Amino acid sequence: MRALDRKPDQRTAERLLRRWATPSSRGDEGTGLGASGPRILFVTSEMSDFVKAGGLGEVSAALPRALRATHDVRVLIPGYRQVLAGRKVTTVGRLRAAYGLPACDVGRIDLADGLVVYAVLCPELYDRPGTPYVDEAGQDWSDNDVRFARLSLAAADLASGLGDLSWTPDLLHVNDWPSAMAPAYLAWRGSPVPSVLTIHNLAYQGLFPHDRLETLGVPASAFQIEGVEFYGRVSFLKAGIFYASDVTTVSQTYADEITTPAFGCGLEGLLRIRAAQGRLHGFVNGIDESWDPRRDQHLAAGFDSSDLGGKHANAEAVRGAFGLEPSTGPLFSVVSRLVHQKGIDLSIAATASILAGGGQIAVLGRGEERFETALQELARAYPGAVGVRVGFDETEARRLYAGSDFLLMPSRFEPCGLSQMYAQRYGSLPVAHRTGGLADTIEDGVTGFLFSDPSAAGLASAVGRAVESFRSKRRMALMRTAAMSQSFGWHQSAAAYGELYAHALGELAPRWSTRDAA
Ligand SMILES: Nc1ncnc2c1ncn2[C@@H]1O[C@H](COP(=O)(O)OP(=O)(O)O[C@H]2O[C@H](CO)[C@@H](O)[C@H](O)[C@H]2O)[C@@H](O)[C@H]1O
Helix, strand or coil: CCCCCCCCCHHHHHHHHHHCCCHHHHCCCCCCCHHHCCEEEEECCCECCCECCCHHHHHHHHHHHHHCCCCEEEEEEECCHHHHCCCCCEEEEEECCECCECCEEEEEEECCCCCEEEEEECHHHHCCCCCCCECCCCCECCCHHHHHHHHHHHHHHHHCCCCCCCCCCCEEEEEHHHHCCHHHHHHHCCCCCCEEEEECCCCCCCEECHHHHHHHCCCHHHCCCCCCEECCEEEHHHHHHHHCCEEEECCHHHHHHCCCCCCCCCCHHHHHHHHHCCCEEECCCCCCCCCCCCCCCCCCCCCECCECHHHHHHHHHHHHHCCCCCCCCCEEEEEEEECHHHCHHHHHHHHHHHHHCCCEEEEEEEECHHHHHHHHHHHHHCCCCEEEEECCCHHHHHHHHHHCCEEEECCCCCCCCCHHHHHHHCCCEEEEECCHHHHHHCCECCCEEEECCCCHHHHHHHHHHHHHHHCCHHHHHHHHHHHHCCCCCCHHHHHHHHHHHHHHHHCHHHHHHHHHHC
């Protein structure tokens, strides 16, 4: 299935083989190599140190840091204005134009904790207002194919030793469609550098018209079912799934789900093949240490499971900020991108059961206009009981987790989900659809409430169970304590990624000798 049929780049292979000639480099001694261990370039289109549109931004800030104890991890990100503004950026390399992709410089930023970030410096592609993906009106940038092909090609170039950097990665770890072309560029130039693609959300695939092949540097021979073609278009994500050495996603349940037609978004066939090869893995995300209700500076007051006084202070702050009346009933929250995936329509439909149970609901989110409008109408219809804020606000989000009793998360699918972990850590019990990472991180009836049918009725029945539990102080206290003591650190999944890297790197030599002999 792998299309690595060209003559590999000899110089790179020899460098890697020299570097990985020792037993430990083949993973025989685990991953305890320290910061002088394998050089990993973590390629991402968002990182919450600079700019975040969703969960990927948080994972990109946390996972490279969790891996630093054992790996020499550096990050590559487009040089958006949010990345460069007010920072010391040293130009350390230059990459040539290729195909229809412009030349760019490589800038180095040293973050306060020592993490090194390389920025792809190309103002014509990245120096714009808006988010990494859309303009201020919410429209996709029309040149997103070039913007993210340039990111991917920069990663492949650096892995091939181009650009004159004094640091050359041993392995690329790419994330979602914006960097998923990097493994393909490596394969097309015959590079032996291994790559790992993490899928944070299969629903976003980076699909572009067939007439962009030349601009993007896709060889005509790769525009086929065993390559990057997806129903007549170029699929960046499929390129990554097809060419990466290994594919991971962010929970075991989602890794299983995406091999089925219901969740596979048309890629289930290829994903089944990768799974059969033992190349599809599920590693659940962690949450970083800033999510600590005792010390979080964003909160109105700190608290822990043995003293929930501060939680009540946060509930008061939320009620005030969202225009809710004083109440002793249950407070439900939603903190979410307002998109179909997240089942926002189901949460709207469940409002009746929440209000009937004497509860209130506070919603923070932004996204599709139809959901923003519907939620604002709901708040107007139930003043004092439903509060809605359209926007993206870290402090409000943290206060909502801290102040609410329950978090609604009826996602139709959820690769991992972070909000349900934050909520549990802050003593807010998630009411969630039993899917993907939600099924893997919530214990039904112990740390939250799961329901199996993603419908208004399914959610309403779980809301009923939550309201019922709220009536028993003892039960609530037990569940809160169980939720707050869940361990969601990065340690375990960082170790799993480390093992995977070691395995992919260790395969270099055998793969090469077979090919050399051929
Ligand atoms: N209006 C707002 N204001 C402030 N903060 C807001 C906000 N709306 C959302 N957030 C924050 O954004 C994050 C959302 O993360 P999720 O993992 O839940 O979803 P997302 O779908 O973006 O990520 C995708 O990638 C991640 C990472 O792998 C997977 O966990 C997930 O399943 C997948 O869909 C949470 O930290 C939440 O607090």
